[in-house]
Amino acid sequence: MIEAHHLTKTFKDKKRGLIAAVRDVSFTCRPGQIYGLLGANGAGKTTTLRLLATLLKPTGGSATVAGHDVVAAPELVRTHVGFLAASTALYGRLTAREMITYFGQLNGMDAAAIKARLKVLSAELDMGEFLDRRCEKFSTGMKQKTSIARTLIHDPAVMIFDEPTLGLDVMTARAIVAFVRECRNRGKTVIYSTHIMSEVEKLCDVAGIIHDGRLVAEGTLSELRARYAEADMEEIFVKAVGGEAAIAAALKN
Ligand SMILES: Nc1ncnc2c1ncn2[C@@H]1O[C@H](COP(=O)(O)OP(=O)(O)OP(=O)(O)O)[C@@H](O)[C@H]1O
Ligand SMILES: [Mg+2]
Known part of the structure; x- marks a missing residue:
């Protein structure tokens, strides 16, 4: 609320x-x-x-x-709260999975919880194809999906x-x-x-x-x-x- x-x-x-x-x-x-x-x-x-x-x-x-x-x-x-800002930055050298996992850790989640939640987000946002690629070459849409997943990793x-x-x-x-x-x-x-x-x-x-x-x-x-x-x-x-x-x-x- x-x-x-x-x-x-x-x-x-x-x-x-x-x-x-x-x-x-x-x-x-x-x-x-x-x-x-x-x-x-x-x-x-x-x-x-x-x-x-x-x-x-x-x-x-x-x-x-x-x-x-x-x-x-x-x-x-x-x-x-998960806040998706218009200018949410991604680290180019990390893959989407690494990036999202990192934010899960920042939110105090353990490895198993991050893995389970990432699986759900990746399926819902259809990220499977680029989850293990580096963010630097992502299209605008891939970047936005990664940003959403990293913003909402802690559900x-x-x-x-x-x-x-x-x-x-x-x-x-x-x-x-x-x-x-x-x-x-x-x-x-x-x-x-x-x-x-x-x-x-x-x-x-x-x-x-x-x-x-x-x-x-x-x-x-x-x-x-x-x-x-x-x-x-x-x-x-x-x-x-x-x-x-x-x-x-x-x-x-
Ligand atoms: N840090 C800041 N310093 C000074 N003025 C600011 C700052 N942030 C926003 N403003 C001003 O506050 C007003 C509202 O800006 P805001 O970014 O909230 O609008 P918005 O509705 O999100 O617009 P947009 O659709 O362009 O994103 C604008 O006049 C903007 O220039
Ligand atoms: Mg605005």
């Missing part, structure tokens, strides 16, 4: 001054649900997810993840995905969407950021629309459709953020 209460993050930037990346954001993600965090470029998705994953400290507000406070108990939060209760299908081909993206859905079906708490509306329609139980750091709309997909009198997620998104002009203005900042 994830609970965010009035979460706020302000950056001090030499050139741009104070940047309110996340403003007073509150939401709840429940086990067995996928919460979609939707927003345009710069809306505050990654910052929100980094706050939940304890990679950043909030300027204000609070959040608990798997029952632990992100500020008071970041180490405990991290044992229960955390809470899974945070930051735009996991960015730059992937249709088949690889579908494989990853199917994998995320399977995580939800196994009772995981999943938060998933994206700006691809068709993915939201396929995947998310609840969607939160973030715009200029604020959560401007939230609900199940059917609640959002009813509230905005639109069937199409893209139309709902545009209405929720205040029309095309609001998106253009936010992109200028």
Whole structure:
């Protein structure tokens, strides 16, 4: 479970001054649900997810993840969270298996547990063909699958995905969407950021629309459709953020 209460993050930037990346954001993600965090470029998705994953400290507000406070108990939060960042690095000289095993060890797993879990992940993500090859020559899709496996090797209760299908081909993206859905079906708490509306329609139980750091709309997909009198997620998104002009203005900042 994830609970965010009035979460706020302000950056001090030499050139741009104070940047309110996340403003007073509150939401709840429940086990067995996928919460979609939707927003345009710069809306505050990654910052929100980094706050939940304890990679950043909030300027204000609070959040608990798997029952632990992100500020008071970041180490405990991290044992229960897998965070797939947009820029998860791989060591080129290691094979995928070595890389994933290494992260299992960092998470305190023993060899037998790592082996068993790796077998499951490799099957679910269809990694058998490249598991024992070095990461340096991987395609974008192979890299992303390896990153997902290394992020989730400890089978955390809470899974945070930051735009996991960015730059992937249709088949690889579908494989990853199917994998995320399977995580939800196994009772995981999943938060998933994206700006691809068709993915939201396929995947998310609840969607939160973030715009200029604020959560401007939230609900199940059917609640959002009813509230905005639109069937199409893209139309709902545009209405929720205040029309095309609001998106253009936010992109200028
Ligand atoms: N470390 C930082 N220092 C200063 N400003 C930052 C920092 N990280 C993010 N920001 C700013 O905070 C705002 C929100 O950025 P964020 O990366 O959370 O957006 P996003 O929704 O993930 O966008 P994208 O879709 O492009 O990934 C932006 O204005 C960004 O420039
Ligand atoms: Mg981002």
